Amino acid sequence: MIGNFPYLAVALLIGLGIYTLIYKRNLIKIAIGITLIENGVNLFLITLGYRKGAIAPIFTQAPEGLKMVLPTPQALTLTSIVIGVATTALILSVAMIIFKKYGTLDTDEVRRLKE
Amino acid sequence: MNEMSRIVRTITTLIYGFIMIYGFYIIVHGHLTPGGGFQGGAIVASAFALLVVTYGNQGSKKFLSEDIFSLIETTGLVLFIAFAFFGLGITFFYNFMANSGGLFGNSAVAGINAGDLNTGGTVTIMNMAVGLEVLAAFGVIILTMSAGSEIISKKKENS
Amino acid sequence: MSSIMTHAPALVIAFPLLAAFLVPVVSRLNKKILGIFVAVVLGFTLLITLLMAVRILSGNPLIYVFGGSEAGLTLPSGYTVPIRIIFHIDSMGIFMGLITAIVSFLGAIYSIAFMDKHSGLEKYYALLLLLATGMFGMEFTGDIFNFFVFLEIASIASVALIAFRSNLSGEPAEAGFKYMVVSSISALMVLFAVGLFYGQYDVLNMATIASVMKFTQLDKIALILLVTVLAMKAGSVPMHMWTPDAYSEAPASITMILVAASQASLYALFRIIFSLYNITLNTITIGWIIIILGLLSMFIGVTMAIIQKDIKRLMAYHAVSQTGYMLLGVGVGIAVLANPIALETFGIKAMEGGIFHIMNHAMYKGLLFLTAGALFYRTGTRNLNKMGGLGNNMIYTAIFFIIGAAAIAGIPPFNGFASKLIIYESVFQFNPLLSIIAMLVSILTLASFVKVFHSAFLGPKMEQYKDVKEVPKSMLFAMGALACIIVLFGLFPDLVVKYIVHPAVMALINQSSYTAVILGGM
Amino acid sequence: MKKTIFGIALIFFIAFMILAAAGMRPFGEPAFSEMDDYYIDNAQSETGANNVVTTIVFDYRGFDTLGEATVLFTAVLGVTALFREVSK
Numbered sequence: 001m002i003g004n005f006p007y008l009a010v011a012l013l014i015g016l017g018i019y020t021l022i023y024k025r026n027l028i029k030i031a032i033g034i035t036l037i038e039n040g041v042n043l044f045l046i047t048l049g050y051r052k053g054a055i056a057p058i059f060t061q062a063p064e065g066l067k068m069v070l071p072t073p074q075a076l077t078l079t080s081i082v083i084g085v086a087t088t089a090l091i092l093s094v095a096m097i098i099f100k101k102y103g104t105l106d107t108d109e110v111r112r113l114k115e
Numbered sequence: 116m117n118e119m120s121r122i123v124r125t126i127t128t129l130i131y132g133f134i135m136i137y138g139f140y141i142i143v144h145g146h147l148t149p150g151g152g153f154q155g156g157a158i159v160a161s162a163f164a165l166l167v168v169t170y171g172n173q174g175s176k177k178f179l180s181e182d183i184f185s186l187i188e189t190t191g192l193v194l195f196i197a198f199a200f201f202g203l204g205i206t207f208f209y210n211f212m213a214n215s216g217g218l219f220g221n222s223a224v225a226g227i228n229a230g231d232l233n234t235g236g237t238v239t240i241m242n243m244a245v246g247l248e249v250l251a252a253f254g255v256i257i258l259t260m261s262a263g264s265e266i267i268s269k270k271k272e273n274s
Numbered sequence: 275m276s277s278i279m280t281h282a283p284a285l286v287i288a289f290p291l292l293a294a295f296l297v298p299v300v301s302r303l304n305k306k307i308l309g310i311f312v313a314v315v316l317g318f319t320l321l322i323t324l325l326m327a328v329r330i331l332s333g334n335p336l337i338y339v340f341g342g343s344e345a346g347l348t349l350p351s352g353y354t355v356p357i358r359i360i361f362h363i364d365s366m367g368i369f370m371g372l373i374t375a376i377v378s379f380l381g382a383i384y385s386i387a388f389m390d391k392h393s394g395l396e397k398y399y400a401l402l403l404l405l406a407t408g409m410f411g412m413e414f415t416g417d418i419f420n421f422f423v424f425l426e427i428a429s430i431a432s433v434a435l436i437a438f439r440s441n442l443s444g445e446p447a448e449a450g451f452k453y454m455v456v457s458s459i460s461a462l463m464v465l466f467a468v469g470l471f472y473g474q475y476d477v478l479n480m481a482t483i484a485s486v487m488k489f490t491q492l493d494k495i496a497l498i499l500l501v502t503v504l505a506m507k508a509g510s511v512p513m514h515m516w517t518p519d520a521y522s523e524a525p526a527s528i529t530m531i532l533v534a535a536s537q538a539s540l541y542a543l544f545r546i547i548f549s550l551y552n553i554t555l556n557t558i559t560i561g562w563i564i565i566i567l568g569l570l571s572m573f574i575g576v577t578m579a580i581i582q583k584d585i586k587r588l589m590a591y592h593a594v595s596q597t598g599y600m601l602l603g604v605g606v607g608i609a610v611l612a613n614p615i616a617l618e619t620f621g622i623k624a625m626e627g628g629i630f631h632i633m634n635h636a637m638y639k640g641l642l643f644l645t646a647g648a649l650f651y652r653t654g655t656r657n658l659n660k661m662g663g664l665g666n667n668m669i670y671t672a673i674f675f676i677i678g679a680a681a682i683a684g685i686p687p688f689n690g691f692a693s694k695l696i697i698y699e700s701v702f703q704f705n706p707l708l709s710i711i712a713m714l715v716s717i718l719t720l721a722s723f724v725k726v727f728h729s730a731f732l733g734p735k736m737e738q739y740k741d742v743k744e745v746p747k748s749m750l751f752a753m754g755a756l757a758c759i760i761v762l763f764g765l766f767p768d769l770v771v772k773y774i775v776h777p778a779v780m781a782l783i784n785q786s787s788y789t790a791v792i793l794g795g796m
Numbered sequence: 797m798k799k800t801i802f803g804i805a806l807i808f809f810i811a812f813m814i815l816a817a818a819g820m821r822p823f824g825e826p827a828f829s830e831m832d833d834y835y836i837d838n839a840q841s842e843t844g845a846n847n848v849v850t851t852i853v854f855d856y857r858g859f860d861t862l863g864e865a866t867v868l869f870t871a872v873l874g875v876t877a878l879f880r881e882v883s884k
Contacts (some may be wrong), residue, residue: 018810037459037462051824059847061230064227072478081459151847153864181876200288200848201871236844247863249868253875394876441880473821477828
């Protein structure tokens, strides 16, 4: 069970992210919550590729005779990190525009669109 | 953002070139060492961010221009997709330059080796294309968001 | 010719993408031709999609291996798993692709006149192309991580387009923020599910996952996550709160494409249930969950719609309600999936109704949103109480509105009637009560649209709209094309069902043929 | 009221996540690795590049990277479109 500690860390990060989304009212904090979930998912992906005692999958002057970790999760995580940066940039820009128009970041005061 | 003190400006002038060179090194050696177009592009863009922070929005306009960035971005993207298109004789994204003996076409020594820059085929070229795209994209984002934040905070002071 | 056919799956993505990259350059050269340039590119994409459709609907799924030494070579020799990204277009995928191609092409044409007063048009058109590309990718891909990437392209482009008019007021940015949060969470949960699959089986290709699926506890968790988030992105109750905001604040041409984008999520939901899990899951439970989601969407959507004052908000709630019909039809199909006799007698029929309704919904809801956009273009308001007597001045718009409203309410001879009739008949055999609720919702829909027609087009002429003119030709063309499709589909539903819808349904149901194309008869 | 419902949903979700974590295979011992072994064995001979991750990013899964670059491009367009009136 203790060997599975990285997975528990993933669960914790994603849970904290969801908590932030539900209970925080500041738009910037919501953006932080999304970033937390994203980091949790990235951690999960990178965890999947680990092999005990293995080295990074790069042949340039690598030490002899060792196994290599799985390379695919690293590629996937790279993709997901860049997508995450794009998402964060856009979400912060939208929050800035909302602040410019309404003068506040509180979700309760921002609600002009009624049910 | 306003211009920062002389100390900060001097240090920035000293180091931003090195940051950029390091970023370009990461981009060009992406197929041999850890890193690649995205990572290197982000490092170069961090140099731009440093310039914007140090010299403020007005001051940094001397060296950084959004138009040039968006031109570089388009160039990078078109280069990237063009090399994907060039493989279309076989399939989209086919690595037609690898092991061909031409540009970036040396075959690698199997197993562990010291690394040869002239390998990788389209991988190397796409690394550079993506590197250009990423540094320009981050540059545009940094410039636009810092200019936007300045105007928003000014508005708040006035009202 | 044949080489174009071989590379068609790549071209359909690569052409709009290249055009989107070039849009900033084209706008430097000449701002005027920008709209025409985009419309031509999307028209070309529509042409390629039609060519592919002719081939695929006759029973030959298209496979494209990106970067492989041959377009059809899925497995490297000596290995049992695909190692490259594969586009896998079967009848269901191309069915959705056709909807996307038609809708995005007409959206671009409509935008030429509709957006002409706005600034930043080069960004608008580039984002439009990217949104179309993202939707094509979601529908054609056979790789689950690639699906995530295209989902992100589509959702980021949608957010930027929803918030596009935030220079005028703050509401579009607010709607955009809401949609951004919803789509980020759903994309991240999809990525988490990808991680669960990858961690267990070390494959990313959907057909391969389907063939090695053991239905462990983790697969169940992945299924629940995927169904929840994709239903959320498709705008089904109880996670529908983003739909009215996003649909009403986006420009009308974009709203039409957003409807198709939410249906792409719906398609992904069906693809995951049918092609990834199929009968390994407890079909009755999952089927009933989908049916209940559908019923709730139908009912809550229509009741919320009746009380709305804003014309686009009203239509957005109707979109939620119509999504319920699709979920109902396909849900019945899922519920009887493990029972061959029931599947044969009414299950396939119900799914045909549900799938046919996807296309019909995209067409008539698109038309309705475009007429709402036309009203907004001329009057500058979306509030129904402030409109009135527009029928005399905008006669074509009024006619197109009647066609769309009759289709959504299920009145013959329009396409909505054709698909709803199939749903009523087949669902009645499954459970009569469901069918009766569906009919009731249809009547409420009719009532709601009669009210809209009355307050917008009939009544005394209002002073401020005295010299309102008909909308420009490019907008009329887009609306007219959709109206033609609606009438044609309404007149010949049997042909459409036989040649387009039935192959799509069979492609969904038949999981072994889906995996066999990739894995070669395993 | 709404908060309580969300709170219950949150508790369920976290329980769900912990369940998933407990059900995962042991850390550091992948059960299957056929696809990744292919990459490690053949990346050098097929593309000539030493860095396996880069070959996956730009060759084997290059199409994903095109999508990824497109996402960045889309975000740039979105940000500049949002600030198009502000910065002028």
